[in-house]
Amino acid sequence: MTLPIITFHQIYKKYSDDIMRFAYWLTGNKDDAKDLTSDAFIRLWTTSSNIEVKTVKMYLITIVRNLYLQKVQKDKKKTVLRDDMHDRKESIEKIVENKSDLSHVMTHLQSLPEINRTALLLYAHDEMSYQQIAEFLKISLTNVKITISRTRKILIELKNGEK
Numbered sequence: 001m002t003l004p005i006i007t008f009h010q011i012y013k014k015y016s017d018d019i020m021r022f023a024y025w026l027t028g029n030k031d032d033a034k035d036l037t038s039d040a041f042i043r044l045w046t047t048s049s050n051i052e053v054k055t056v057k058m059y060l061i062t063i064v065r066n067l068y069l070q071k072v073q074k075d076k077k078k079t080v081l082r083d084d085m086h087d088r089k090e091s092i093e094k095i096v097e098n099k100s101d102l103s104h105v106m107t108h109l110q111s112l113p114e115i116n117r118t119a120l121l122l123y124a125h126d127e128m129s130y131q132q133i134a135e136f137l138k139i140s141l142t143n144v145k146i147t148i149s150r151t152r153k154i155l156i157e158l159k160n161g162e163k
Helices: 008-027 030-046 053-076 092-111 114-124 130-137 141-162
Strands: none
Touching: 008 030, 008 053, 030 053, 092 114, 092 141, 114 130, 114 141, 130 141
């Protein structure tokens, strides 16, 4: 049995109201239902696989349902901001002060031997373990711990000496 050839326009005209109604029942929101319906027909339009005419409606309903479930999962990850939440952004003065401190730390850090800088940066910035740093730098675990400890101490002393 050969199935009749049907155009996209005919499919849209035949099923759009049903798909929209289904999407609305799922979401309870007219705008979301419109979006899901549009997305379903776009996916139908862009699909590279053959679709049997007798299953187009179920195909579209499946797309709508899957898109809806994806949206629900995505929305679960969002956090609603309460009105009583305070902005934790730092003031401009604090940002400038921190940038100034960072500039001083970078200047001092650059004055240290490369192995000290590398060990400290791998530990503090890249969150590597002492063991990983030892393997990377090809030095002993004890030497890594001593190097990082001494480098921190030097930077603290340099910072405190300036103030």
